[in-house]
Structure formats: structure tokens, C-alpha cells
Amino acid sequence: MEQQVRPARRLLDRLLRPRSVAIVGVSSKPGSLGGDVLDNLERFGFAGDIHLVHAREAEVRGRRCVRSTADLPEGVDCVVLAIPAAGVLEAVRGCASRKVGGVIIFAAGFAEQDADGRAAQAELAAISRATGMVIEGPNCLGTLNYADGIPLSFSATEPHPLAGPGIAVVSQSGIMAAGVRAALHGRGLDVSLSVSTGNEAASGVEDYVEYLVDHDETRVIVLVVEHFRQGRRFLDLARRAHAAGKPIVLLHPGKSGPAREAARTHTGAMAGDHAVMRTLAEAAGVLVADTLEELIDLSECLQRCRQRPFGGVSVLGESGALRALILDYCEEISLVLPQPEGQVAQALASLAPGLILPVNPLDLTAQALVDPSLYARALAPLLEDPRSGAVLLAISLTSPGMAKRKMPPLLDLIRTFADRRALIFAMLGDDAGIGDAYIDAVRALGVPFFRSPERALRALARLSAWAARPVRESAPVPAGEPLPLGVMPEYASKSVLEAAGVPMPPRILAPTVEAAGAAAESLGYPVALKAQAPGLPHKSDVGGVVLNLRDPAALAEGWEKLNANIAAAAPGIALDGVLVERMASAGTELILGARNDPDWGPVLAVGLGGVFAEALGDVRLVPADAEPADIVLALRQLKSAKVLGPFRGAAARDVTAVGRIAAALGAFMRAHPEVAEVDINPLMVFAEGEGALPLDALIVVR
Secondary structure, three states: OOOOOOOOHHHHHHHHOOOEEEEEOOOOOOOOHHHHHHHHHHHHOOOOEEEEEOOOOOEEOOEEEEOOHHHOOOOOOEEEEOOOHHHHHHHHHHHHHOOOOEEEEOOOOOOOOOHHHHHHHHHHHHHHHHHOOEEEOOOOOEEEEOOOOEEEOOOOOOOOOOOOOEEEEEEOOHHHHHHHHHHHHHOOOOEEEEEEOOOOOOOOHHHHHHHHHOOOOEEEEEEEOOOOOOHHHHHHHHHHHHHOOOOEEEEOOOOOHHHHHHHHHHHOOOOOOHHHHHHHHHHOOOEEEOOHHHHHHHHHHHHHOOOOOOOEEEEEEOOHHHHHHHHHHHHHHOOOOOOOOHHHHHHHHOOOOOOOOOOOOEEOOOHHHHOOHHHHHHHHHHOOOOOEEEEEEEEEOOOHHHHHHHHHHHHHHHHHHOOOOEEEEEEEOOOOOOOHHHHHHHHHOOOOEEOOHHHHHHHHHHHHHHHHOOOOOOOOOOOOOOOOOEEEOHHHHHHHHHHOOOOOOOEEEEOOHHHHHHHHHHHOOOEEEEEEOOOOOOHHHHOOEEEEEOOHHHHHHHHHHHHHHHHHHOOOOOOOEEEEEEOOOOOEEEEEEEEEEOOOEEEEEEEEOOHHHHOOOOEEEEEOOOOHHHHHHHHHOOOOHHHHOOEOOEOOEOHHHHHHHHHHHHHHHHHOOOEEEEEEEEEEEOEOOOOEEEOOEEEEEO
């Protein structure tokens, strides 16, 4: 994939919107995959030419067959290979000789299997590069183009004409593509296109996302991706999609080690760092789902709602107990429930004085059964609250009879108000039978229907957080002078970072004990001594750090101790010198790091130092181009953020200074793509207004 030529849009059109199709592997026997493809095409009434290829049969289902792909007429737009892996390469070569536009390969047994499979897949990629022919797969389920009525998959499906721009699904896994597509159709949502990319020998997720950004029939792009092969390109495309108002919703398995291994064996690709991917994808405007259920829910809200549900949420309910549950859950998921104020509160208080309180969630009690007009009279003022981007109707529906009583006035209410604000319907009753007609009616009015309030609230929380996250085009940073390969010792790392705008403590590199004494006098006691050599990245582990030396005698003793430790623990190491550094005053230890991911680009890591970072994993990742304020926000979101104060009598820490330092480090990383990692540990942060200082630093250049 690294050397793959990106398919031009016109070539992808030949694959996805072909005017002529050939199927290799159709059989007169029932149950063949090629036969399933033909069934789909006939069911959809495909108007283009259909050619069949069979090595032995002259005719299948009344259609004439040719013996090989080399016998096809020249210029067929798309050829579907529904044959075993052993015959794929010969068939693809035949397609290339006949100037076919695109090929879909169902067969598995390529890079995901063994060395021979990897070699065969590499040859497929080479043919694609040489001819420009687009190859989808191998190990894929094909394509279902509902916008144009062209199903090129053995997954049985019915025509679903679009009422307007729909949801496009792109998945490396064929089963996931089929499952997501079926779930969306099951909710009555339009699917414009479903693509299974499989092993991505010569076309990948990024190619189809680029196609869909400018696809007029698509409003929302849904992705299930186990591995991005071109991460930086995907980030650029995500920003384009966001600017075009076309959300990308992503499910990316691979947070755990076993999941990453499963992805590798499934698609034949190494999985990247999930946390880095998520940080940078979200910064580029991608809405990342944690579960398949969440993927479907988020996609429905984005596609169905006439007004997209961003911001706080007002809840119109009928139960005090449910109100308490919702308050607990919204606190847990960080969903804002604005409390009514001013005229909104007055209007709600007048609904049933002493019975219905003007609070959020609003509890209409059983009064709405007696007076159904309460629903509309309560909803109208809620829609006037500018702090709420959506109103959740949390309605108890426990039987068909209850639904018959409540739903007609609620449907009237939705017809009246759905254009003014995003409305979400959540029933209390889970799988209670209420009849599909009411659910379909709600959805037809542009309102998502959920069978539990929690599921609706979770989707709203994710959507609100996503909408509040700014997507900025970062200003370019001039490239810096390339740094030498290898591990840079602390003294060199600090000098480089200081020149990049990261403040550093006073320090002097001393070659001798006499020079160290003079340095200490110049800097002022107490001082620290730190051994310096490229081969000592973790100098404290070998006794190469001596702290808190308060006078010349202590310094001389410390010098002798440090050198003895190095000689014993790391014999043969030649020191560049010993760094003499003035001891910093007491503060709170943070950790600040940076990593230049080869697939995704640079990210920063900020967290509490010591046990918090190591034992608790209490670290936040932010993009390297993050603003200081964004970095401060990330610090505030740490589990242990309370220690940043004020805390137990200690003054608040100078997190603003930390934001500036981290932003300077981010700019350095963007200017130096050759830098693999930077580690500043600890970064000592002092009281508010007193700044922060890196006490140790290490740069690794690849």
C-alpha cells in the first residue's frame, strides 16, 4: 500500500458506479457466491451489461459465458471475482489485459494468511500500480451502491432507494459492513453506499473516504477500521469532511493487545497506537465511537435529526425516579442539563403549580395522561432555552394500550416542533410491545427513537462533546535544522529545547571536579550533579545523579560518589562531562513528553508525575499543534487533577505556564519530524505565577 498510486475519482466511479459488470464464478448450481451477486443485480434491475465468466459452461441462467477474463470484451467497468484464491492472480492479469476499470476480490488467503499469500497480494498491488486498475479486496464482501442501485456483493439485499443524501459505510471487515448496513436499514435510514475494503491490496479506506467527501448522495460517513494504512492522509480528509459539514463516525477496534493482534491476523496489517490515533482523529473532527451500538446510535442522530443535537439537553419526562436516575447518569457521562431560568422557569412553574416543578429533567407526573396538552405546553418553553441543543422526550410506554393513549398527542407535538430544535424520543419500557407503526411514525418525522433513555443520553453526550471540540487548521511551522541521529544526553537536549522556547534551569557542563566547583559557585548552592553520556539515558538507574549538594565539600564527595557509581554499574561508558544544575525549589511533579508517530504525526503527553503516571496511567494526549488553553484543559481532565490545586492548603499550580511550555514543545516536534521522542520528566510546576521548569530532558532522533 505504501507505493500504491491513489485511484483517480473516475476510476473509482468505474468500480462503484459501473455501467458494465462481469462476474467470474457464476454457477448453475445454487449457492455459489457469483450466483448471489447475479441475484442481487437482477433484483435491483441493473440496466447495464452483465458478462459471465465460466471455464467450462457456455451458458448460465440463459446468459452466455466466456471462458476467462482474457476473453471479456475490452473496457468492462467492473469485474467481480467470486472464485478461490488460487485462481485470482490469473484472472486479474486477464482483467488488466482487457482494460477493466476495477476488480472486486472476495477470496481470502492472502496477506492475512502466510508468506505466499503476502507475495500474491503484493503482485495484485503491482498490477494495480502498473495499469491504474482499481482493486477492492481481497478478502472483502464487495460493494452495495444503493444510491445508483448497483449491488456488487454476495450479501443478499433488497433495493433501498434514497429519499435524500444517506449514510455511507466503509469497513475493512465485510461482516461489520453488512451488520452496520443492516442495522441502519433496520432503523429506516438511507444507506448511500456500503464498501468492504478487506485486505486493501491496492485501494483502502482513505481512497473511499476521499471519494465520499465529494459524494452528493452521502450526508454521513461511517467507518469501521482496524488499521489505517495512511493515517496522515486520513486526518487531512477528515478535516475536509468536517469543513464540508459531512461528519465521520469511526469505530476503531484495537485498544487492547489481543485486539491489535486480532486486527493484524484479520487484515494482514500491523495495528497502530490506538490512543495516538484517537487523539489526532478527534482533533481533525472525527466522532470516535467506543462500541458498535454507539456507532449506530450516533449515526442515526446525525442523519435523522433535522437540527443536529449539539449542546446541553433538556429532558421532558414523567417520573421522579427516572429524573433521579438521569441526573446520576448525566453526571457520570458529563452531559450538561441546563436548569430552567427566567421566563422559561416561570412558564414551566405555571403548568401545574405545586405539582410540576420547573427543573431539568422535568417531571410531568401522571398529569399528562389526564391532560395530554401538557406535553406541548411543557415543550414550548424548553425550546426557548438557548443553552439546550436538544430535547429528550423520555416517555413511559409499557403496553400497546398505553402507546395508543399517549402517542397520538406526542406525534402531533413532534410534527409541530421538530423543525425548531433537535428532538430525541426515548421510551421507558425497553422491549415492551408498542407496535412498529408508532416507532416508524416518530422516525419519519426526523426524530430518532430509542428504547432506553440511557442509550439516548449517551449518544447526546458524545455528540455534544464532539461539537464543542474545535477543528483548526494549524499554522505551518518552519522546518528546523536536522538534529543528529541517536539519543541526545540531557545537557544537549536541554540546550536544543531551550533554543525552541522551553525554559530551563541554570546549568553548566563540567569536565572536572574543579570546573564543577566553579560552576556551583557561579550558579549558587545547593546543586545537583548528573552524569552525561549518550549511553546513559536513564542515569539515575546507575547512580549517575547526586542531589542537594550544599557546599564545596559535599560537591567533592558527590563527584567522587557519582564517578564510582558509573564505573561500577556502567564500565566503559565515557562521560561527556557532569551537568551541574542548581536545585529547584519544591513543587508538583508533572510529566511532559512528545512522540512523532510514523503513521499519524506528533502528539504530546501531559500528566502528573511519579506514581500517578506510572501506576495509574494518568496521562492525557493532545495534538502537537494544541493551543496552551487546550493543554490546560487536558490537565484539568486528569483523574488526579485536584492536586493541581488549590489542594490541602497548597496554592494552585501554574498550569498556564505548563500550557506554554507544552505548546513550545509541540512546535518543536512539528519543526523536527526526525525527532522520535522527547521526555521531560519531571517537569516541576510551582505556585500560580511562578512558572514551571524541566528538571530532566531527553531527545531521541531516529
